[in-house]
Amino acid sequence: xxxxxxxxxxxxxxxxxxxxxxxxxxxxxxxxxxxxxxxxxxxxxxxxxxxxxxxxxxxxxxxxxxxxxxxxxxxxxxxxxxxxxxxxxxxxxxxxxxxxxxxxxxxxxxxxxxxxxxxxxxxxxxxxxxxxxxxxxxxxxxxxxxxxxxxxxxxxxxxxxxxxxxxxxxxxxxxxxxxxxxxxxxxxxxxxxxxxxxxxxxxxxxxxxxxxxxxxxxxxxxxxxxxxxxxxxxxxxxxxxxxxxxxxxxxxxxxxxxxxxxxxxxxxxxxxxxxxxxxxxxxxxxxxxxxxxxxxxxxxxxxxxxxxxxxxxxxxxxxxxxxxxxxxxxxxxxxxxxxxxxxxxxxxxxxxxxxxxxxxxxxxxxxxxxxxxxxxxxxxxxxxxxxxxxxxxxxxxxxxxxxxxxxxxxxxxxxxxxxxxxxxxxxxxxxxxxxxxxxxxxxxxxxxxxxxxxxxxxxxx
Amino acid sequence: xxxxxxxxxxxxxxxxxxxxxxxxxxxxxxxxxxxxxxxxxxxxxxxxxxxxxxxxxxxxxxxxxxxxxxxxxxxxxxxxxxxxxxxxxxxxxxxxxxxxxxxxxxxxxxxxxxxxxxxxxxxxxxxxxxxxxxxxxxxxxxxxxxxxxxxxxxxxxxxxxxxxxxxxxxxxxxxxxxxxxxxxxxxxxxxxxxxxxxxxxxxxxxxxxxxxxxxxxxxxxxxxxxxxxxxxxxxxxxxxxxxxxxxxxxxxxxxxxxxxxxxxxxxxxxxxxxxxxxxxxxxxxxxxxxxxxxxxxxxxxxxxxxxxxxxxxxxxxxxxxxxxxxxxxxxxxxxxxxxxxxxxxxxxxxxxxxxxxxxxxxxxxxxxxxxxxxxxxxxxxxxxxxxxxxxxxxxxxxxxxxxxxxxxxxxxxxxxxxxxxxxxxxxxxxxxxxxxxxxxxxxxxxxxxxxxxxxxxxxxx
Numbered sequence: 001x002x003x004x005x006x007x008x009x010x011x012x013x014x015x016x017x018x019x020x021x022x023x024x025x026x027x028x029x030x031x032x033x034x035x036x037x038x039x040x041x042x043x044x045x046x047x048x049x050x051x052x053x054x055x056x057x058x059x060x061x062x063x064x065x066x067x068x069x070x071x072x073x074x075x076x077x078x079x080x081x082x083x084x085x086x087x088x089x090x091x092x093x094x095x096x097x098x099x100x101x102x103x104x105x106x107x108x109x110x111x112x113x114x115x116x117x118x119x120x121x122x123x124x125x126x127x128x129x130x131x132x133x134x135x136x137x138x139x140x141x142x143x144x145x146x147x148x149x150x151x152x153x154x155x156x157x158x159x160x161x162x163x164x165x166x167x168x169x170x171x172x173x174x175x176x177x178x179x180x181x182x183x184x185x186x187x188x189x190x191x192x193x194x195x196x197x198x199x200x201x202x203x204x205x206x207x208x209x210x211x212x213x214x215x216x217x218x219x220x221x222x223x224x225x226x227x228x229x230x231x232x233x234x235x236x237x238x239x240x241x242x243x244x245x246x247x248x249x250x251x252x253x254x255x256x257x258x259x260x261x262x263x264x265x266x267x268x269x270x271x272x273x274x275x276x277x278x279x280x281x282x283x284x285x286x287x288x289x290x291x292x293x294x295x296x297x298x299x300x301x302x303x304x305x306x307x308x309x310x311x312x313x314x315x316x317x318x319x320x321x322x323x324x325x326x327x328x329x330x331x332x333x334x335x336x337x338x339x340x341x342x343x344x345x346x347x348x349x350x351x352x353x354x355x356x357x358x359x360x361x362x363x364x365x366x367x368x369x370x371x372x373x374x375x376x377x378x379x380x381x382x383x384x385x386x387x388x389x390x391x392x393x394x395x396x397x398x399x400x401x402x403x404x405x406x407x408x409x410x411x412x413x414x415x416x417x418x419x420x421x422x423x424x425x426x427x428x429x430x431x432x433x434x435x436x437x438x439x440x441x442x443x444x445x446x447x448x449x450x451x452x453x454x455x456x457x458x459x460x461x
Numbered sequence: 462x463x464x465x466x467x468x469x470x471x472x473x474x475x476x477x478x479x480x481x482x483x484x485x486x487x488x489x490x491x492x493x494x495x496x497x498x499x500x501x502x503x504x505x506x507x508x509x510x511x512x513x514x515x516x517x518x519x520x521x522x523x524x525x526x527x528x529x530x531x532x533x534x535x536x537x538x539x540x541x542x543x544x545x546x547x548x549x550x551x552x553x554x555x556x557x558x559x560x561x562x563x564x565x566x567x568x569x570x571x572x573x574x575x576x577x578x579x580x581x582x583x584x585x586x587x588x589x590x591x592x593x594x595x596x597x598x599x600x601x602x603x604x605x606x607x608x609x610x611x612x613x614x615x616x617x618x619x620x621x622x623x624x625x626x627x628x629x630x631x632x633x634x635x636x637x638x639x640x641x642x643x644x645x646x647x648x649x650x651x652x653x654x655x656x657x658x659x660x661x662x663x664x665x666x667x668x669x670x671x672x673x674x675x676x677x678x679x680x681x682x683x684x685x686x687x688x689x690x691x692x693x694x695x696x697x698x699x700x701x702x703x704x705x706x707x708x709x710x711x712x713x714x715x716x717x718x719x720x721x722x723x724x725x726x727x728x729x730x731x732x733x734x735x736x737x738x739x740x741x742x743x744x745x746x747x748x749x750x751x752x753x754x755x756x757x758x759x760x761x762x763x764x765x766x767x768x769x770x771x772x773x774x775x776x777x778x779x780x781x782x783x784x785x786x787x788x789x790x791x792x793x794x795x796x797x798x799x800x801x802x803x804x805x806x807x808x809x810x811x812x813x814x815x816x817x818x819x820x821x822x823x824x825x826x827x828x829x830x831x832x833x834x835x836x837x838x839x840x841x842x843x844x845x846x847x848x849x850x851x852x853x854x855x856x857x858x859x860x861x862x863x864x865x866x867x868x869x870x871x872x873x874x875x876x877x878x879x880x881x882x883x884x885x886x887x888x889x890x891x892x893x894x895x896x897x898x899x900x901x902x903x904x905x906x907x908x909x910x911x912x913x914x915x916x917x918x919x920x921x922x
Contacts, residue, residue, distance in 0.1 A: 037623045
């Protein structure tokens with residue numbers, strides 16, 4: 001691309017930004033977005049988080065380091081008071097590096113696969129498990145072939161359906177979440193799950209599973225997409241009668257103490273009305289949790305920073321919450337809502353960013369029809385930034401950390417939505433690192449979050 | 462992010478995709494997008510282009526290798542006839558690696574800067590140029606300080622204004638394009654231009670300049686953003702009286718032969734009505750031209766491939782053009798339109814993709830009001846893919862390769878538009894490589910291009 005056309009587009013865009021800025025709110029939102037895009041600290045905060053803290057799995061040393069980072073970052077952003085809210089969190093540990101291999105191949109070297117234990121899973125212990133593999137596409141095939149399952153390792157090879165766009169994750173994650181218990185029901189000794197990702201590479205993607213407490217708990221591992229195909233070919237080919245060896249040393253330890261990290265500025269007119277904004281502190285352990293959910297934390301902190309930087313004094317209390325334990329328990333979100341209810345807090349809105357650092361497209365809006373009618377009139381302010389897609393659903397739309405506020409206190413929900421096509425390439429894998437975040441997209445997300453908070457603060461909901 | 466919320470979002474999205482698919486066009490567009498997202502060849506074609514051809518600067522060996530790749534790719538996509546359209550192209554060569562340094566620092570090692578000659582520029586020759594540097598922010602400051610310029614190197618240190626979003630490039634590129642002649646007017650011996658990019662790193666970004674033929678042609682180099690700040694600090698600090706040494710060996714050779722690479726399928730009902738779709742073959746030389754504009758080429762080829770793959774027989778002739786020499790001359794686009802005019806072709810629409818491989822947001826639509834009124838009724842088909850932003854402008858909106866068709870034949874223009882915030886981090890620099898392209902976003906762009914071509918083919922314009 002060379003000169004002329006983009007230059008013209010630029011002039012047109014500048015003119016349209018100017019034309020929009022004809023009233024106070026437009027001007028204020030331009031001031032907010034300019035501040036974040038030019039001077040925002042989200043990207044540099046994320047760098048510090050990723051490179052000095054790293055992974056932050058619940059109960060790990062990284063979690064505690066993350067909590068210390070969060071308190072400092074909130075103070076630096078201008079929070080008037082910063083405090084911890086204690087909650088018990090699950091403490092799952094991975095143990096030593098997992099192994100999955102055909103150990104005694106016919107006249108050759110062992111065939112190894114790239115795998116990661118699925119979070120919350122039990123391990124095989126040092127001895128490992130050796131069993132034949134039965135590959136199924138989905139739960140329906142498992143049910144049909146239930147008589148073949150006993151004593152075997154069930155391999156769920158369900159593809160990530162790219163045609164579902166943002167729905168592909170939800171569609172495929174059922175096997176990671178529920179595959180182990182579904183297979184245990186028919187006597188399987190372990191499960192292997194194709195990684196839930198759009199990428200075709202060697203990175204396995206972990207994430208949580210949930211055991212049915214009425215069934216035996218069996219080991220569960222995620223396999224990279226390339227190696228899922230390799231394993232499938234092995235089973236269909238000359239390894240069909242061979243037993244696969246897997247070894248995992250993960251285990252669930254007793255619950256331990258974690259904390260929501262909270263920072264706030266008190267409202268000048270309605271200090272009792274609380275606007276909660278957050279992302280989650282914990283991350284999976286293979287990388288830095290840059291997109292999931294370092295991005296959401298630094299964007300939330302940026303809301304506070306940006307409002308302070310432009311000298312805006314909120315009427316209502318702005319409270320940033322770095323939620324504990326979203327990934328494998330949701331204890332932080334639950335605790336926050338329970339305490340808010342116990343204290344009879346007036347939580348007028350909650351906003352969450354947990355969809356990665358990509359280009360922001362708008363908000364999922366979980367609120368009453370009347371509230372949404374009001375929010376919808378603000379769409380025009382988000383149009384210049386292409387973040388004007390507001391999706392209404394009365395009972396949802398926010399995110400898993402603020403969902404409990406909705407259930408307990410009927411708090412209106414805003415979930416930042418993004419273009420979302422790159423996120424699941426990185427998510428829960430070794431490549432969810434700082435380098436896979438774009439500064440401008442991250443800051444644009446923080447900017448539109450701040451703009452929405454400004455509007456709700458000014459006009460209420 | 463864990464299970465529940467995205468799963469729900471996925472179900473809702475699937476339901477909404479299904480609900481939309483209530484008429485034939487919706488069904489056909491779903492078929493098209495499914496085909497591209499599941500089986501598209503754009504990403505693998507781009508891999509071959511980037512890794513076996515690489516850079517494709519006009520007149521270089523890479524350009525000829527690219528033309529061979531293009532013919533094969535068009536045949537593989539199912540083009541009925543593939544041919545070359547000859548056009549003369551500029552032949553600018555970079556010569557050996559450029560140098561910019563303070564050579565005789567006070568008691569220390571030389572201070573080196575990361576630079577690249579700006580395309581079309583003259584070189585300093587082997588001896589180089591050594592002169593004091595005068596830093597200016599913009600053309601206004603240059604004009605004010607014109608008496609200080611004679612015999613010096615002018616350093617345009619104009620920042621990329623991130624608050625302009627997609628307008629930032631057009632705003633800043635004026636200094637790369639016109640800085641040399643503006644400075645030569647006042648007697649400068651060379652110019653250094655801050656790279657036109659949102660990134661803050663060590664990569665200089667090249668691109669074209671245009672000399673005013675009435676003025677002396679002086680050497681021109683782009684400097685990385687980090688080194689622009691370093692140079693600025695040197696000038697303000699202890700190097701303010703020192704002369705900077707620059708050496709460039711680039712030069713413009715006589716024009717040489719290049720080709721537009723063309724492949725088409727004839728229409729079944731109106732073979733004389735032509736739909737032109739294209740990206741450009743040439744790229745700058747520091748990298749692989751993956752985003753600029755390998756992406757646009759493979760997306761255009763994918764339109765043909767996808768229509769063939771689903772068995773759709775177009776009524777009108779679908780012609781894919783891989784344009785020669787967009788970057789530093791625009792000769793391919795000019796030639797194509799001139800020949801179309803000479804043959805009195807009925808070019809009913811032209812579509813271009815040259816905005817990088819990012820998430821597609823819609824189309825710039827340069828056409829009559831009546832035509833746009835028709836196109837605008839199709840918006841609903843693009844909504845499920847978030848590619849429903851249609852920007853109307855009667856006299857523009859397509860792109861620089863198809864612009865000549867509009868000027869000569871009033872052909873309606875469609876330019877694929879993207880979220881566009883990452884593109885200028887890579888653009889014209891050493892990191893415009895395959896690894897900085899996301900497969901799903903690339904394919905989604907190709908899918909919505911194909912959908913629009915299908916609609917225009919079916920209903921005319």
